[in-house]
Amino acid sequence: MPTAPTDRESLPVELVDTAGNTVGSCAVSEAHRAPGAPHRAFSVLVFDNSGRLLLQQRALGKTRFPARWSNTCCGHPAPGQAVAEAAGIRLGEEMGLRVRLTEVGVYRYRAEDPRTGYVEHEWDHVLTGMLDGAAPHPDPAEVAAYRWMTPDDLRRQMQEQPHEFSPWFAGVLEVATARPLTP
Template sequence: MPVELVDDAGRAIGACPVSQAHQPPGLLHRAFSVLLFDATGRVLLQRRAAVKTRFPLLWANTCCGHPAPGESVTDAAAVRLTEELGLAADLVEAGVFRYHAEDHGSGRVEHEWDHVVIGRLDAGEPRPDPAEVADYAWVRPDALRMRLCDDPGSYSPWLGGVLEIADEASHLVEK
């Protein structure tokens, strides 16, 4: 699957296979991170499956992935949400941030222009694909912030940035 390479301002500059983008030192490319809220303000986290090529078995946001070159971020995020967790929700882009992280276990690198996409889940229970998701949990954002400080090694390196942007924009999904 190709990913869209971007420049330092997030403008598309080309494409390459996803595996190439994640080889050291990492090529800056477009990604998305979905974070769903429930009616009480909790967020849905997933524990990444053991077979993931980057950061396996760490807790992360609801789901994440890469849009194809030229594909709408929210459209790609909606598809990924269904594939990984069997869920559907109205999604809105909340913001973007850039991060770089090395997975010392696999030798792969994340260097992403990450679009944070949020939504509210009003109905339905997650039906995780075991090839993608080892577990899931609903967590209050304030408790998650404390856990990120107390035990950062249990969480994906991008989760803090996703939570910060999603929290600031959570009013976009309130009813």
């Protein structure tokens, strides 16, 4: 018998202090209510062998920054869950991909969504992976569209049309490309 879809907004997230130490937990929806509670998150950036990055356009039904272009996938580990494990599961759920992921750094940010009033205040673990030719199979409830871009072309487009992209994307891109990618 199929299970009912998970209400992602009711799932718990891990609250953190300014040094990234766990200080508690609350529901996703509560962490994102203004003024925003600092919490642990992850951003995944998947590259192909030619160095292009897989972007997703966030679904129109997303509660935060809907319809904006962003990194391959993102989410929140459950309290106490290993970040790479949570990111791998979410990459499968959102994009239908299984990729070996490596954490490459952390990007801390706070961003208010002017359309919805929600706030992202995240200690964002950045993970990268290399896709070996498999095709994405995105969940339409999560992803409106996807495309591949080189980091240089992406940076140019972000400069020209910043409001087309999630506010964290430029920062996580810089963390992800600060050192050479390894297969």
